[in-house]
Amino acid sequence: MTTLHRRALLAATLAMPALRPALAQATWPSRPVTLVNPWPAGGSSDTMTRLFAQRFTQAFGQNFVVENRAGASGTIGHSYVAQQRPDGYVLLSATNSTYAIAPHLISPLPYDNRTAFTGISLMARTAQAVCVHPSVPVTTIQEFLAYIRARPGEINFSSAGIGATSHLATELLMAAAGLDMVHVPYRGGAPSAQAVLAGETKMSFIDAITALPHRQAGTLKMLAVSTAARTPLAQDVPTLQEAGVAGFESSTDMALMAPANLPAPIVARLAEAVHAAVNDPAFRQQIIAQGADPVGGTPAEFATYAVRESEKWGNLIRTRNIRMPG
Numbered sequence: 001m002t003t004l005h006r007r008a009l010l011a012a013t014l015a016m017p018a019l020r021p022a023l024a025q026a027t028w029p030s031r032p033v034t035l036v037n038p039w040p041a042g043g044s045s046d047t048m049t050r051l052f053a054q055r056f057t058q059a060f061g062q063n064f065v066v067e068n069r070a071g072a073s074g075t076i077g078h079s080y081v082a083q084q085r086p087d088g089y090v091l092l093s094a095t096n097s098t099y100a101i102a103p104h105l106i107s108p109l110p111y112d113n114r115t116a117f118t119g120i121s122l123m124a125r126t127a128q129a130v131c132v133h134p135s136v137p138v139t140t141i142q143e144f145l146a147y148i149r150a151r152p153g154e155i156n157f158s159s160a161g162i163g164a165t166s167h168l169a170t171e172l173l174m175a176a177a178g179l180d181m182v183h184v185p186y187r188g189g190a191p192s193a194q195a196v197l198a199g200e201t202k203m204s205f206i207d208a209i210t211a212l213p214h215r216q217a218g219t220l221k222m223l224a225v226s227t228a229a230r231t232p233l234a235q236d237v238p239t240l241q242e243a244g245v246a247g248f249e250s251s252t253d254m255a256l257m258a259p260a261n262l263p264a265p266i267v268a269r270l271a272e273a274v275h276a277a278v279n280d281p282a283f284r285q286q287i288i289a290q291g292a293d294p295v296g297g298t299p300a301e302f303a304t305y306a307v308r309e310s311e312k313w314g315n316l317i318r319t320r321n322i323r324m325p326g
Contacts, residue, residue: 028266034090034091051286060269124292126252127292131220149179
């Protein structure tokens with residue numbers, strides 16, 4: 001071997017470690033990907049996560065496996081993802097109750113919410129409905145607001161827990177409409193909804209897809225939805241804005257995230273996959289059938305949204321003096 005050959009071989013050998021990351025990005029995914037859902041199995045966020053996992057499996061030709069790591073308002077799952085390598089093989093299906101609300105309620109967090117994650121794209125937005133027990137003598141949202149105002153501190157409401165979107169939506173409504181109700185937190189959306197059905201509480205914000213069958217059965221009244229537009233599943237139910245609560249908007253917003261410093265080529269491919277999914281008519285219909293609206297968007301758009309969402313809920317939490325127990 002000549003000196004020239006030896007130098008070329010040495011140069012190639014030294015270059016190999018630098019080439020490995022680029023090669024890994026180019027061949028990603030070459031094995032199954034874990035999509036962490038930081039909420040219990042069986043809920044609406046779990047259903048939505050599994051729909052997107054199926055879509056990603058089809059798009060990338062590798063299995064996207066949903067793993068539930070629930071607890072502590074979603075922060076257990078977020079903490080797990082924050083500790084993983086940014087190689088695209090562990091991703092996070094996150095809701096705004098954790099990435100926008102929890103940092104204002106839980107201190108200290110086991111991660112730095114500002115720097116621990118790569119935001120990729122919004123995926124879906126779920127409307128919540130103002131639901132009341134049939135014993136409440138109202139038929140419209142305007143009548144309900146008047147009913148509450150006439151009984152300050154007498155009517156209770158349930159939520160999925162302190163800091164959950166169902167809790168914060170009610171606090172936002174009370175602040176905007178001048179109401180005073182008593183909070184009864186439960187451990188999850190299902191027991192919170194069951195509390196209204198059983199008459200333990202009089203009112204709750206419940207995911208529209210969950211509320212609709214009970215409305216049809218006459219076991220609860222669905223008076224208004226929390227989003228800016230009416231839900232396709234119940235076009236006859238007005239929004240709170242239409243009912244006169246100016247500027248009211250609240251929803252459960254699901255986003256695709258990853259550990260910090262996920263390589264830009266992988267970020268782009270994932271954002272493109274979300275964009276393709278939410279613009280596919282058949283897949284859109286699957287999302288809508290679950291009571292959600294397909295969203296999508298670029299990483300830059302998600303970053304702007306996340307800051308705005310965090311400021312909105314942070315201001316409400318401070319104004320209403322909302323605190324976690326203990």
